[in-house]
Amino acid sequence: MxxxxxxxxxxxxxxxxxxxxxxxxxxxxxxxxxxxxxxxxxxxxxxxxxxxxxxxxxxxxxxxxxxxxxxxxxxxxxxxxxxxxxxxxxxxxxxxxxxxxxxxxxxxRAASVLSGMLMARRYWAEQIRFQKDLSKLRDRLGNLQKINDAKFILMRHHSIDEKGAYAVIRKQAMAKRTTTFEIAQSIINADGILRNIGDI
Missing domain, CATH: 3.40.50.2300 (Response regulator)
Structure with missing residues (x-):
């Protein structure tokens, strides 16, 4: 206490x-x-x-x-x-x-102040922790979606299956010492640039 x-x-x-x-x-x-x-x-x-x-x-x-x-x-x-x-x-x-x-x-009442503060701080701490966990989960889901989008781009352009597309992403991530998300984002960006060029 x-x-x-x-x-x-x-x-x-x-x-x-x-x-x-x-x-x-x-x-x-x-x-x-x-x-x-x-x-x-x-x-x-x-x-x-x-x-x-x-x-x-x-x-x-x-x-x-x-x-x-x-x-x-x-x-x-x-x-x-x-x-x-x-x-x-x-x-x-x-x-x-x-x-x-x-x-x-x-x-x-004096007796209620201390207990109220203790309970409030505990509830506040749990709420902050929950918000941080939720934020991490949303980031992770967003990253997974980016990786899925990148896989489908590779599948479309190189006629490979989903497993092969992920293997390409992972291999590039290891070679460049970065994350699969960063590679996925690069693939998505490159695909967007190529599509824009095609529209010119």
Whole structure:
């Protein structure tokens, strides 16, 4: 547990909440935990890159404005903990739409802050990992499609089967010490140039 708490202490935390009893209780608890935090109100136009975790009061704030703020840093999205004063369909829709990783209800209870931060960071980390894995998978599928396109070009021009076409690509990749994707892309580019010449 001490490792998790130390990780939270290393984060730059922003509390977007007007200074009232709830904000004071939240800031006091963050201070007890040992977090590096700042308070801002009203909602800033731009989220500074240094902030890793954001507590944000979503009550009576347009969802589109909140989303714009959270996406404005041009950096990896922060962990978001929504702070609400009451539960209704509109508020809950807003929480989902802004992509909050955890929820804190008012009045703020000290016992819920630490657990909320821990759960939010874990959910955030899993989400980031999932996005990276998904990006890698999309890249891999894109590469496989390029290789398939290149194979069909070779099959069309050299009257060889699919296995033979792939063997050509692989042999060229080994000879040039590059990837099969790079060779496939070169074949596709060359085919495009030849087609354009033929149209002149």
């Amino acid at each position: 001490s490792d998790f708490i130390q990780e939270l202490r290393d984060l730059h935390t922003l509390v977007v909440h007007q200074r009232d009893r709830s904000a004071d209780d939240l800031l006091q608890q963050l201070n007890r935990i040992g977090c590096n935090f700042e308070n801002a109100w009203p909602l800033p136009e731009v989220l500074q890159k240094k902030f890793d975790l954001v507590f944000i009061d979503v009550t009576d704030q347009p969802t589109s404005v909140i989303k714009s703020f959270l996406n404005s840093s041009g950096h990896e999205p922060p962990t978001v903990i929504a702070v609400i004063g009451y539960e209704n369909p509109s508020t809950l829709d807003s929480i989902f739409e802004i992509g909050a990783h955890a929820l804190l209800t008012k009045p703020v």
